Amino acid sequence: MANSGLNGVTAGSSGVSTVGKAGVGLTYRGYSITDLAAESTFEEVAYLLIYGKLPSHAQLDAYKNKLAGLRSLPYQLKTLLEHMPQSAHPMDVLRTGTSLLGTIEAEGEDGRTAASVGDRLTASFGSMLAYWYRFHSRNERIETDSDEDTVAGHFLNLMSGMASDPLKRDALDKTLILYAEHEFNASTFSARVITSTLADTYSAVTGAIGALRGPLHGGANEAAMELVSSFDSPQDAEKSVMHMLKARRLIMGFGHRVYKNGDPRSPIVKDLARQLSDAANNTSFYDISDRIEAVMFREKGMFPNLDFYAATAYHLCGIPTAMFTPVFVIARTSGWIAHVLEQRGDNALIRPLSEYTGPGPRDYVAIDDRG
Numbered sequence: 001m002a003n004s005g006l007n008g009v010t011a012g013s014s015g016v017s018t019v020g021k022a023g024v025g026l027t028y029r030g031y032s033i034t035d036l037a038a039e040s041t042f043e044e045v046a047y048l049l050i051y052g053k054l055p056s057h058a059q060l061d062a063y064k065n066k067l068a069g070l071r072s073l074p075y076q077l078k079t080l081l082e083h084m085p086q087s088a089h090p091m092d093v094l095r096t097g098t099s100l101l102g103t104i105e106a107e108g109e110d111g112r113t114a115a116s117v118g119d120r121l122t123a124s125f126g127s128m129l130a131y132w133y134r135f136h137s138r139n140e141r142i143e144t145d146s147d148e149d150t151v152a153g154h155f156l157n158l159m160s161g162m163a164s165d166p167l168k169r170d171a172l173d174k175t176l177i178l179y180a181e182h183e184f185n186a187s188t189f190s191a192r193v194i195t196s197t198l199a200d201t202y203s204a205v206t207g208a209i210g211a212l213r214g215p216l217h218g219g220a221n222e223a224a225m226e227l228v229s230s231f232d233s234p235q236d237a238e239k240s241v242m243h244m245l246k247a248r249r250l251i252m253g254f255g256h257r258v259y260k261n262g263d264p265r266s267p268i269v270k271d272l273a274r275q276l277s278d279a280a281n282n283t284s285f286y287d288i289s290d291r292i293e294a295v296m297f298r299e300k301g302m303f304p305n306l307d308f309y310a311a312t313a314y315h316l317c318g319i320p321t322a323m324f325t326p327v328f329v330i331a332r333t334s335g336w337i338a339h340v341l342e343q344r345g346d347n348a349l350i351r352p353l354s355e356y357t358g359p360g361p362r363d364y365v366a367i368d369d370r371g
């Protein structure tokens with residue numbers, strides 16, 4: 001029987017990140033995620049991933065200016081966003097927006113490279129989301145520029161129409177760092193498979209967004225919010241989670257294919273969720289989450305992954321639940337681009353074999369003789 005879900009299979013080599021490596025943990029290009037989250041900004045990390053090294057002051061300033069100059073949306077894209085239904089999932093909005101942008105600003109034309117496409121998408125995803133959201137929820141056609149100089153601030157500003165709150169902006173910025181890269185996860189691997197066919201970067205990102213959307217991957221942060229917000233109290237949460245476990249149901253935001261003894265990103269995002277809860281004077285979701293964490297450890301020996309406390313943190317940042325996974329896209333685009341570049345640098349078509357389990361050779365049955 002072939003390995004289920006390629007579990008434990010090394011499917012290639014990469015110099016972008018290490019995930020759960022003994023004695024090292026999660027690193028981006030050799031830098032520990034704990035150091036990056038404590039000391040760095042998302043723009044520095046995106047630069048590190050896409051361009052291969054941490055930027056100097058001058059490089060960072062230039063990069064932030066560059067991203068700020070890439071926030072506008074062409075009129076064709078605005079028209080498309082207006083025609084997409086309000087009921088659409090914003091992941092589908094991003095998937096479709098990426099695909100359209102790839103026809104208007106094609107890679108290879110006007111000097112566009114995988115890196116510059118990555119910068120364009122990283123800078124404009126927040127604009128796409130907010131333009132679609134504000135048009136449908138408030139009947140407004142917004143300008144997609146803002147005075148904010150970070151990706152996190154720009155997104156919060158456009159979504160609310162107000163200057164971003166520093167605590168929320170910094171918390172979002174840190175989660176973008178945590179979400180930016182994670183080795184051969186499903187969406188990144190999808191991007192690499194698409195890239196291996198020599199397809200363009202927009203195709204790789206479009207496919208990666210599709211893979212990220214599912215609740216076993218990026219969609220888990222939305223599912224975790226639905227879970228946490230369905231309980232009235234920690235006691236209620238404990239009782240219900242016990243029932244769910246008995247019924248062998250998944251508790252979203254727990255478990256991981258690689259980390260079996262804890263996700264190093266989780267304590268960082270948990271701390272952010274606590275800070276935001278204290279600032280809001282509302283620890284309800286945090287307390288419920290904390291109890292679920294305790295029950296999952298006691299009953300299953302399982303730890304929360306990044307998505308679990310990200311749900312509470314994003315909720316307290318004022319981000320609508322359906323936008324949680326799209327925010328993950330904004331962050332992960334830099335990781336996807338790093339892998340597109342790496343795949344192209346030493347490409348081989350990714351085309352594995354399957355173990356055949358169908359019927360053996362048999363005689364063809366003419367249509368008149370079929371039952």
Ligand code: CMC
Pocket residue numbers: 005185215216217218219220249250251252253254255256257258305306307
């Ligand atoms: N709740 C309850 N039981 C679980 C959970 C969970 N969240 N996750 C795994 N298990 C159980 C599972 O039922 C199985 O039990 P048994 O051996 O009795 O059948 C055992 O743990 C092993 O699970 P698995 O599905 O074989 O493990 P996997 O490595 O294939 O799956 C996973 C990893 C992330 C898909 C899975 O843990 C899961 O579905 N978690 C919930 C969704 C989630 O939080 N996804 C986010 C992943 S991390 C960030 C990201 O990628 O976005």
